[in-house]
Amino acid sequence: MRTDVTKITETSPYAELTEGLKIYAGGTSKKFHTGEWRTSRPIMNWEKCKQCLLCAPVCPDSSIPVADGKRGNFEMDYCKGCGICASVCPFGAIEMKEGQ
């Protein structure tokens, strides 16, 4: 019963769910925008950032993209504003601000 995961919702009757609720797709978390949960947001001060990259691995939602050894801007679709990045930054380069 390989069902298109996008067609399953909380209104689907039981007969339309997969056996064992198996999910027949990869990377489905991309479809889930945890950014909607945010009540405060991280603000980057690029002047203070030394590109030490301590922030990227601690982000629970992989919202800090890294390319060519450097971190980029936050992916706000997924950043839920938890503030862990701001806590670990040794240089005070990330500040949390109230609001979406």
Add this chain to the structure above:
Amino acid sequence: MNSRTIEMRWHGRGGQGAKTAALLLADVAFKTGKQVQGFPEYGPERMGAPITAFNRVSDHKIRVHSHIYTPDFVVVVDDTLLESVDVTSGLKADGAIIINTSRSKEEILPLLKGYKGGVYTIDARKISIAALGKYYPNSPMLATAVAVSGVMDTEEFLDEMQASFQHKFASKPEVVEGNMMALKMALEEVTRKQQEVA
């Protein structure tokens, strides 16, 4: 040869091979076309602790899965058990008990609580040492059990055991000869004793 189910109970001590002997008997009876059961009763298994094993041999399918309380035959692999275990319990009067001992039948009889059936003593140690140079009571006890119980023809038994030993001791042919000798010596001794009784 009997068409009903023959039931046999083995008494030994952990490590002496009573369970193995029961399984061997099942094995050889199976090879002569019988329906068989061979199973041990497990207690707190330790070397030297008294253990019991059972055999059923029949021409018909065996369905019963209980222990054996009224055996046709009892085999005692270690005569020191006679003082501590009620080996003749339920043993049928028209059956027999076989005891591995160096003592005489007359010395053993008082320990059998007045059992009226056949009593056979066999010195498996003496036979084993003579035939194998070591003490393995299994082969002589098995041969005696076969001869006394009549579960199968003794010639057929020897043929099957020869094949079985050759398979089991393929890399040690000298052991085959010793074990066969132990079987034959036991058969001779028990046949002599059977004739004395007759």
Add this chain to the structure above:
Amino acid sequence: MSIKERMSGNEAVSYAIKQINPDVMPAFPITPSTEIPQMVSGYVANGEIDTEFIAVESEHSAMSAAVGASAAGARTLTATSSCGLALMWEVLHIAASNRLPIALALVNRTLSGPININCDHSDSMGARDSGWIQIYAENNQEAYDNFIQAYRIAENKEVLLPVMICQDGFITSHAVENIELLEDEKVKAFVGEYEPEDFLLNPGKPMAVGPYAVTGYGMEAKKNQEIAMENSRSVILDVAREFAALTGRKYGYFEEYHLEDAEYAMLIIGSAAGTAKDAVDELRKTGKKVGILKLRVFRPFPGKEIAQALKNVKAVAVMDRSESYRGGGGPLGVEVGSALFMERVHIEAVNYIYGLAGRDFTVENAIEVFSEMEAMVTEGREVPQYQYVGLRK
């Protein structure tokens, strides 16, 4: 031509495993099932099969590794007994709810305490609501035959549930008996190759197994799992029919022995059924109309069929080889009683507990039970509806 052999129940199941050559076997040894992983690892070491044997550190790990292997797409099994099954408890439910067709060779042994290594059904009965199919054997032949049918049932696309193949510890697991084996190629053809439609180690078709389900999904998932168990009913019978065509040995949810015209019936599971059959033969010689219903499939529970098979008897003795400590009977007693009520079959029923912790069950015990049934009906003797047989009083 079948192969006539003699072997113990553990040997028989190990031999079936060898003939099936499954992909993965994680196992942890526990008496009296230890010989099964021991023999299978021997086959692996000798190069007779290419099963991946995983020596794990506990039964919880064994079942966890089995879940992982099965989800990855491997035909998987394990073996255990007693406290080993209890330690798997949490993961048994994971295997069933993730719809993984794992086979478990269970050698029934009592649960502690008191600590004891011998047979009763408290281990598998404790796991009766874990979502596993449960099939029981009277003897070595049935343990072998049931194991060969296991994957055909479990892997059926309408089922996809794990299956427990149970046999009585020591009584059959360590007893050498006659057995008829199938040739390797017949077993291979019957069981077939495992070709799951979806599995984790399939890079072209990514998937996830065992996701968190919010309340909006959980109940529907459980209903679907229940439907799978219902679906297994017809699959179990279909597979049995195919097996009978191959071997001549017939299986169903249960076996009826002289039940057709019986006035007094005994409903019993496992090796004691053979003993009870001998009791029936003895009683029939004296003109007593007695019979046996030997239950083979306990999950799914064939309640309707049992009730129909018993509807013409005057009384039934429901024999439980485990105590459920509900203060009034064993698990089989409850389920059979419920089935009789739901099917409006109004007969006398007495729930007997027997054989706990390896207590021997004899032909005489079975005769005693039948006599009590008869006295209850014909003489109006007061018989407690829940009692022990073979208990020292």
